Amino acid sequence: MLYGSISSAGLITIPKQVRNYLNLPTDGGIIAVETGGKYQIKIYNPLDNSMSFIRKVTKNGQFKLPAPLKEAWGLTEKGEVSFFIQDPFIVVALAGPKIQCAPCAGAGLIYGLTCPICEGEGKTRKSPLGPLIEFAEATRHATKYGMSIAKIDFGGETTSYDVSVDFENNTPMGYRDVVENYLKQLVETSSATS
Structure with missing residues (x-):
């Protein structure tokens, strides 16, 4: 499992190893994570055990946590998230203590x-x-x-x-x-x- 940072505003940085695994390009402004590709990014919601898809990532390998998930995670300060490959998805969750x-x-x-x-x-x-x-x-x-x-x-x-x-x-x-x-x-x- 790999870990990345999350800002208090909900901005998540994807670790380089995960970016390479997803074959994310680095030369665009905003890129789409292909829904038909090998891997997709899913975000875990602990309130109802549901998953939400992330479809856009910046060229710096960052994406914004949707507001409802930020609230569900109780995010008020910087923290860490985990990236776990669960074929065919990369699951992102708030890292446990x-x-x-x-x-x-x-x-x-x-x-x-x-x-x-x-x-x-x-x-x-x-x-x-x-x-x-x-x-x-x-x-x-x-x-x-x-x-x-x-x-x-x-x-x-x-x-x-x-x-x-x-x-x-x-x-x-x-x-x-x-x-x-x-x-x-x-x-x-x-x-x-x-």
Whole structure:
């Protein structure tokens, strides 16, 4: 997940990586984000879990948050927004607060090794989009640390998940267990709330 800034007036700056991903040109005054293109930008409204489309972006990679969403977000000062790719959309939401990383209890280390969830920072973000997005972000980080994560779908009308964590390198069993249990908890929480 990438983060960008939002001004108190609701002006959002799209990070360069997201602009490149969207193939946004930089030589026009106002450009349209193609509705027929691979990706579209959607803004998350926390009041009713709805999404609104953004259709125009300035050449500087900025767009204005619509007034009703600014009000729904309770935006009164500068802040941060998250950009999350949820194919075929890029979802923009008010970034959640930084909180103590649960697996490492804010230490940045588990069994003397860098925590793969917070990447040693000791803090993670609570996502306004829910635990499933937190799970996706945590697993993205974790794969950088030699982890492979299997999601098993048992099929049928309902879907249940089982998360197993495997490390490429020689890591302590306790380290693996802490990370695996945390990821399972996120999946269970997201399943219960959906």
